[in-house]
Amino acid sequence: MEPQDDxxxxxxxxxRGWRKAFTVTEMVDQWASLVGTVENGYEDFIDEYTNNLYSRNWLHEAWVLLPGHVLVAWNQRIQELDNRFRAATAFDDGQALSQFHWISRFDPDDMWWWRRHPRILVGDLGRALRSAGAIDAPSDP
Structure with a gap:
């Protein structure tokens, strides 16, 4: 059974400008999909990748709006996905992504996912990030 939505x-x-009234379930599913794809090698275009990162932005913005029981229901799942994303990406303080997407408006502490790129650089995304100075990164011990 899925945790509750609000x-x-x-x-x-x-x-506030999001294209539709998404649910927590929809956005957690989108975040999970992106995390899984990054773990296996994200091959799509840079614009698609940055668009996909916004699913995590939505969760970040929704967090202050959600009632406590919804937060409790989803918190562990989102933390697990965040940890997987951190493990599948390398920190570069947003240097590579900033060549393609304006990330300086995102708080570096709160929106940390914009300051990382996939460790495995493949396909169109890999080519774009390499052109911006990103390199394949070994996994953290």
Missing amino acids: PAAGEVLHG
Whole structure:
């Protein structure tokens, strides 16, 4: 059984400019999909990758809007996905991504996912990031 959703948060964020009133379930699923793809080698275009990163932005923005029981229900799953993303990516303080997407507006502490790139650089994304100075990174011990 999936943890609970709160449609009010999605409505508020839709009113702030998100293209629709997403649910927590939808955005956790999108974040999980991106994490899994990054772990296996993200081959799509840089614009698609940065678009996919916004699923984590949505969760970040929704967090302050969600009631406590919803936060408790989802917190462990999101932390697990965040940990997997950190393990599958390398920190470069956003140097490579900033060549393609304006990331300076994202708080470096709160929106840490914008300051990392996949460790495995393959396909179109890999070529783009390498052109911006990214290198394949070994896994952390």
